[in-house]
Amino acid sequence: MSEISGLSHLTLTVSDVEKSTAWWTELLGIQLLFDGVEDGITYTVNMHPGTGLILGFRSHEKGAGDTFDETRTGLDHFAFHVDSRAQLEKWAGRLDELGIAHSGIKDVAYGSIITFRDPDNIQAEFFAMPGS
Numbered sequence: 137m138s139e140i141s142g143l144s145h146l147t148l149t150v151s152d153v154e155k156s157t158a159w160w161t162e163l164l165g166i167q168l169l170f171d172g173v174e175d176g177i178t179y180t181v182n183m184h185p186g187t188g189l190i191l192g193f194r195s196h197e198k199g200a201g202d203t204f205d206e207t208r209t210g211l212d213h214f215a216f217h218v219d220s221r222a223q224l225e226k227w228a229g230r231l232d233e234l235g236i237a238h239s240g241i242k243d244v245a246y247g248s249i250i251t252f253r254d255p256d257n258i259q260a261e262f263f264a265m266p267g268s
Contacts, residue, residue, distance in 0.1 A: 145181075145190035146214060150256050151203075153178045153195045159255050163234060164216075166191055204257040213251070215261035220268045221248050227262045 150156040153171075157180045160166055166182040169190070173179075176197035183190050206212045218224055224241050228250055231238045238252040248264045 143189065145192060147192035147194055148254075148256075148258055150193045150195055150254075150258075152255070153180055153193045155255055156193045157182065160191060160193070163230070163236070164191075204253075204259070206259050211258070213259035213261060215249070215263040218262050218264050221264050224248055224250055224262055224264050 148156070157166075157168070157171075161168075161182070164184055165186075166184050169181045169183050171178075171180040177194050178197075179192060179194045181190060181192045204211075218227065221241070221243075228238065228241055231250070231252055236252055238250050240250065242249050242251075245266070247266050247268075250262045251259060252261070253259055
């Protein structure tokens with residue numbers, strides 16, 4: 137079987153590229169690599185300095201501008217892996233510090249999670265494996 141070595145990048149369609157880039161930068165400390173406008177798409181490409189994950193944001197000129205809804209076909213949510221439940225506690229504090237509503241830490245059979253939403257209502261999580 138062919139193998140993969142990890143996630144290369146995640147690109148989200150957002151209503152306001154500047155607003156989303158600023159919001160995620162404040163939360164995660166991502167760094168802008170480059171930005172631009174091409175074929176009616178405004179975008180930024182950013183990198184998380186600790187993991188190398190590339191996080192992109194795109195706004196389409198012809199986009200519907202709808203708010204995200206995980207019940208429609210497409211993305212349900214995505215999760216950032218953290219090393220331990222203790223790290224989740226730190227993330228809960230960071231979300232509180234920034235005034236970002238979240239679920240609090242939930243312990244489930246497959247691990248521990250904190251769920252939150254970005255300015256476009258896109259659902260994201262911080263996730264720790266069980267027993268970590």
